[in-house]
Amino acid sequence: MFYREAGQFRTSYGQDSQIFPLRQDRFAMLALLAVAVVVIPYIASDYWLRALLIPWLIFSLVALGQNILTGYAGQLSLGSAGFMAVGAFACYNFMLRVDGMPFLVAVVLSGLCAAGVGIAFGLPSLRIRGLYLAVATLAAQFFIVWALDKFGWFKNNDPSGVITAQPIVILGYAFNTAQEKYLIVLAIVAGLALLAKNMARGATGRAWMAVRDMDVAAEVMGLPLMRTKLQAFAISSFYCGVGGALFAFAYLGTVEPSAFTIDLSFRILFMIIIGGVGTILGSFLGAGFILLLPIFLSVLFHAVFGQTVDASLISAVELIVFGALIIIFLIVEPHGLARMWQLTKERLRLWPFPH
Amino acid sequence: MAGFQFFLEVLVGGLLSGVMYALVALGFVLIYKASGVFNFAQGAMVFFAALSFVGFMELGAPFWLALPITIGLMALLGLGIERFVLRPLVNQHEITLLMATIGLTFVIEGVAQLVWGVEVRRLDLGIKDQPLPWLADNAGLFISQIDIFAAVVAAILVATLSLVFSRTKVGRALRAVADDHAAALSIGIPLKRIWALVWAISGVVALVAGMLWGARSGVQFALVFVALKALPVLIIGGFTSVPGVIVAGLIVGAAEKLAEVYIGPSVGGGIESWFPYVLAILFLLVRPEGLFGEKIIRRV
């Protein structure tokens, strides 16, 4: 009975174009943020922060990037992990080679590097579409990893060919503990998510979707196809790049290029498909699903069978169940978790009165 | 060794690897042609097929028995996938379908390792993976017997498939389906039956590819990665053309070997991982629909 929009009238177009037109939604969102900032750092264990929440936020950001490109602008890409790699290694080198480089600046710069690379690999999209484009973007995936792996300079010629992220210091304050890292990640992700939401519901997003839905018509209306597509590639890659930088600095700490495999790219694409194509919320839900489900299964099975069952058996079953759940999910709700959430809300609005 | 002769050997070697890629790509094409699904699970199917085959032989089944059993198994797998994964997803967006097949990959990999274990096995087809003596002695060319064998098998496979498509009733139906699902339905072609059939066939194709790859580099998980080798072949050949993938396979094989041998050393080598994809992009910029793919006509 509490989820009602009755009595809430939008009196100006400004109000109507708010992110959350419904008061309840606004409150819910603020409450959620408050919890995320104030409560979680204190109640969550190191395990939760380091192993679940931080990677979840980071991958939500990357999924967001993928969603901008694939969900909104309709360009199917499989290069996300590659762009993450660019971000990670760019950030490392900025911190390494520019002394006194502020961390946040380095992060932004590495995002820009990724954006540049993204534009380069986005060029084929001007001529290729659909699955062909998807396979073509694999070139980015493989080439980037190869190049980072091959040329020692990117890794400061570390004999083991890995980079070790420098400590995160902002305005003289070092972010060392899991809590601190979590908060910095949360801040960056929340900020970028807000920007993404603004673009998505603004003129920028309309241009993307126009190109996605009917590019000829879009052009006839004066929309620059090329610029819009490349812009989508750039922004998407920027998000992936920042995600990659955080992946290296706030999550793993030490990474090698081969950490950004094609498998990762696929999982990122999974995140938006499962979460909901062309929705901001979906990126978060999807990232959670794809990242946490296998962990949940593994914890569950080990809790149930412990050391009594051949662990190889458990691992195999985990894999099977994971794949099966994805398939079942795609069959049940091809529009993703975001749609499910939306439908539940619709029902809540009418509850308890059936229409 | 003489420059040209070496070049020749690189070329031939490349072409023969190309055949191996094409064999894997073939499975993709069949399914995409018939049902518009880009079946990423093909790689896993190759792995599963080979593994099951040696598995049955380990259980004591002789070659002549293990083969039909595995064929049946793969056909069944194909039918199962069509029935329980893709039919419920019919008319979904191509990305959704692609994703479903990737999910399928996990399932198949899991089942394979659950049923047959993770041990690496070897598969002996009785053909030596050694250079043809007389070629080596006379021409100084080192061409492995198994590569020749693979090429022959591939040729036979393609020939049979094209015969099936062009001569038989089913084949004509399939072509109709490939051209236009709705139309095919309207003239009373049993779409579902055709799909099921194609999935079964692609399962068998996977088995053939799996056995040849398995004989070369052992039956093991790494076989799932052969799918990656097939992707550039697919874009160049076009998702819908059987002759396309064969030609494209040869192109990719030859090109990547030549590149690795002649360009590779100057940039530190290992460029095989991405070179085919770059090649594919260049190709697409010229022919967005691939070598033999149907031209995409888009009207205002």
Next chain:
Amino acid sequence: MFNVGIGRTLRGLMAAAVVAGVSLAPSLAQAQAKEQYFGIPSYRVGAFAAGGSGFFGGIIDYLQYVNMKEGGVNGVQMVWAECETEYNAARGVECYQRLLKRGDQQMHIFEPLATPIAYGVLNRVDDDKVVLTQYGYGRSDAADGRVFPWVFSTMTSYWSQISAKLNWIATKEGGVANLKGKKIAHLYLDSAFGREPLPVMRRLAKDWGFELIEIPVAAPGIEQQAQWLRVRQERPDWITLWGFGAGMNSTAITSAARTNFPREKMVGVWWAGSEEDVLPAGEAAKGYFAAANVPSGKNFPLVQDIEKVVYGAGKGNLSDPKRIGNIYWNRGVTAGIFWIEAVRNGQRIANKRGQTLNGDEMRAGFEALDLTPARLKALGIEGMLPSFKLSCSDHEGSGSVKIIQWDGAKWNIVTPDWVSSDRKMIREMVEESAAKYAVEQKITPRKC
């Protein structure tokens, strides 16, 4: 099809239920007893599962053995929890965090047998007081305990291995002098792992005057036509194969056969020297050499005793007992030995006999690792491990390998004595590299 899988699962689970009923009984009885907890980040699915299941199986079997044979270490029972990493950095980190604490118990040793995972946790272990062991992989410069207090490259690093391997090749050629003008090709997986030995090789190529040819193989390496054409072109005298995963290794060997390159001139890294790596190659693998940090085989008293005690009681971890005594499993057993020896030392040093150790005590125990010939004999592993001693500054210890050769059915040891590396040169390189790392990471090396 799926039914087969499910069927097998069900049967597995039913069997498990029965086993559970049996095995729970004793563990309940010892609930009061002191326990030392270990976290085991294994990988039992995916491309490297064959190795993973063997190695971690070996560790678990040895822990089990210690519990059953002598009731643990001075009465302290070994207990452990397992977690599937799929050889994947992110999953590995999650496992590390998950395994780190269990109830009030703490994990003090982490052995992922995966370079990416080791790197993923490298800068966490200091805070968590976890000993990160890299059994024959990972950063070679971790051997410098002053810069890497919590990381161990026990007992032989990649750099030592390649050095030892080249020493052996030199002796085969009748002395270093004879290597002058010879060609040695390094056929490696095109990754950090594959390039790791190159610094050493380049240096020795200069010092000894042989020509080094570097031939990278793109992952996953199940197709090496181009690389072997280069081999044909260059006609090297020796090939050092630096591959990982049965896919690449067996393909390299079969490709050698395809190009008529003598297998007796190929020496593999130990990740290319297990049964899984050569079996798929069949006949082609006959005569192929590999370096081994631990040789395979059952003719070690300990191995036979484990088979008797643990597998005899049906508590073995390998689903297929035929794999007892193969390379990966033996490696696992010896890894387990390091752990247990560390526990013994720790209890002695901290004189907490019969009590659970904390992180610092465990590290102290590990740094006090001293496998004298006598001790090796006592453990029943003479010839399975080299005799070596760790210290605060030396986290590597041995730096020597055995060369083994595949006869088509099994690995045979061709160097009864351990082939040692150029310890001095390697140590110099280690300290140099570690110092660079220390500067980059603003670490002040501890005094030893």
Next chain:
Amino acid sequence: MTVQLHAHARAFPIGGPIIEVQDISMAFGGVKALTKISFDVRKHEVRAIIGPNGAGKSSMLNVINGVYRPQEGTLRFAGEVITGITPRRAAHLGISRTFQNIALFKGMTVLDNIMAGRNLRMHANFLEVAFRLPRALREETENREAVEEIIEFLEIEHIRKTPVGRLPYGLQKRVELGRAIAAEPKVLLLDEPMAGMNIEEKQDMCRFVLDVNDHYGTTIVLIEHDMGVVMDISDRVVVLDYGKKIGDGTPDEVRANQNVIDAYLGVAH
């Protein structure tokens, strides 16, 4: 059907030519689609292009806004030669259009579709939009107001927030018209705006078209099959047949034109 044609004096009296088509010819492969077509469109008038199927009507429109590029002939807009411009350039010049088979952005709401129609009037770049800087906000609100006017004018307030994909055909046509006029074009090209509509829908659409012409003085070039409609609402009519011009003039003149009767009307009725 009857529609009051310009009952009152026109707010925007018909002026000089704004579009001049001169000897335009083009062919696809060997097939001639248009041969030496010449006609002009005057400011503020409603100009119809009629003709049997395959007469080249759509091709003509596509030439005018640059979707097709003619092999021969010249095209003038407000006196300036614009032969072979790009569609985008055409849009910037103020040429807007609808399509024979609806080309709406199916995934977007009615509101967003029409908003998208005004993209040329929104200059904020993506950063301004992302950070909601004043210009972006101002443009959003201003244009939103204009769009709401159009929505009201087309009587589609109730479906404002509905994704167009879910709308019935007739309404979609209406939304597409809305998107086209949202750009406040000088010239509006309508490709069979009433195809496949029932009588009422057609009447509505006629009204909208005429109102657009009246209120905004938009010059309208429309292709239509329904002779009744054409004759009722258009000031002048061009008749094409097999890519050739066979008639040009006021509805009455065209009705009287023998070629037209033979080639077209005779067939039609």
